[in-house]
Amino acid sequence: MTRKLVDVAAGVLLRPDGSYLLGQRGPDTVYAGYWEFPGGKVEPGEKPAQALCRELDEELGIRVTHLRPWLRREHLYEHAHVRLHFFEVCAWEGALDDKVHSALDWVEPSSATREPMLPANGPILKALRLPRVMGITDAARLGVDAQLEALDRALDAGLRLVQVREQALDAGARDRFAREVLARTRARGGLVVVNGDIELAQAIGADGVHLPARRLMALSERPAFQWVGASCHDRAELEHAAALTLDYALLGPVLATDSHPGAASLGWSGFSALTEGLPMPVLALGGLSPAVMETARDARAHGIAGIRGIWG
Structure with a gap:
């Protein structure tokens, strides 16, 4: 079965100590209760970086001031073929004001991650454990x-x-x-x-x-x-x-x-x-x-x- 290719922009929000932000998907979403990196679908006419900035504003109420392109991965879900564009989000303005997730959590790279995680995110978590x-x-x-x-x-x-x-x-x-x-x-x-x-x-x-x-x-x-x-x-x-x-x-x-x-x-x-x-x-x-x-x-x-x- 051919699945539609969907481009998604995901942000790895980083604190100076290396910890990163995860959000737990809400009850009325696909994969409800799973943890993910904040972000969302790239809309027609958008570049992935633009989509991420928009999504983080809409979801978390923050305005990105510095982001870096990082990794790009693809994953076949039952409902879609997803191409994920990961960015490191290094600086932003505004306090986190979550509007879509059941919970948010800052995670240390060396600590146990949150479960369950969205399947596409496993390699990303390992990459975050790789020293710089x-x-x-x-x-x-x-x-x-x-x-x-x-x-x-x-x-x-x-x-x-x-x-x-x-x-x-x-x-x-x-x-x-x-x-x-x-x-x-x-x-x-x-x-x-x-x-x-x-x-x-x-x-x-x-x-x-x-x-x-x-x-x-x-x-x-x-x-x-x-x-x-x-x-x-x-x-x-x-x-x-x-x-x-x-x-x-x-x-x-x-x-x-x-x-x-x-x-x-x-x-x-x-x-x-x-x-x-x-x-x-x-x-x-x-x-x-x-x-x-x-x-x-x-x-x-x-x-x-x-x-x-x-x-x-």
């Missing part, structure tokens, strides 16, 4: 001890996502180093993914695996980890990552880097163009540090990943 900054280890250059000291400093400063990328270390040293990174990061409540080495990731009980682009393009199904991401350099690689239902991608280089002098960079406009309409979060990579976070997120990035910019 990834540190990529560089022990072969810094030295193992110096890297672990830099890791401790970054974890103390709030880093919660680490990629172990140490192909230059021999197998034994890489195993010992990865286990130490995992122990220190887990102690702070963070996540660790291992670059390329699925067997090592399994052996140490890492949270996931990070796929180099060549490994990504050779796969036809997602590896069996809680978190799986990939390095990408073009739209074809990003779309393959999406087809495998990966949880995130890295895309770069956005700016010039010391490690690859003279290499062509995307720039922020290039990054934004390549990531339009993707269903999973993309972190920007290449010559970046947390100082450019707002610029990155305005260009559609979920956050940033880095080596020198994270460890100093």
Whole structure:
């Protein structure tokens, strides 16, 4: 049966502490009692961003002053084929005055979500648990001890996502180093993914695996980890990552880097163009540090990943 395609704009209202707003659908609606992100149908002649601003004014009595395009996902419900345009709503005017939901609730990304949730929202909730900054280890250059000291400093400063990328270390040293990174990061409540080495990731009980682009393009199904991401350099690689239902991608280089002098960079406009309409979060990579976070997120990035910019 062919279902009508319906475009819907949804807003992830964010507080500075990272908590987001959910609304419980009213008793006289489809999926009554289910929790959702506020928003609504895109009307003829509207762009999704315009529709969201209108809906948030009508539903919650707020006027959006800053929003960012984020993810786009599709879901087949019994009644419709829905294409959801998700935006991060970063700033608004007015106090919340809900007119359509049975309840509203602010939810911490790390806490249990509200149940039942609309089926299309599960991947969005997981994406909101993905930290905004990834540190990529560089022990072969810094030295193992110096890297672990830099890791401790970054974890103390709030880093919660680490990629172990140490192909230059021999197998034994890489195993010992990865286990130490995992122990220190887990102690702070963070996540660790291992670059390329699925067997090592399994052996140490890492949270996931990070796929180099060549490994990504050779796969036809997602590896069996809680978190799986990939390095990408073009739209074809990003779309393959999406087809495998990966949880995130890295895309770069956005700016010039010391490690690859003279290499062509995307720039922020290039990054934004390549990531339009993707269903999973993309972190920007290449010559970046947390100082450019707002610029990155305005260009559609979920956050940033880095080596020198994270460890100093």
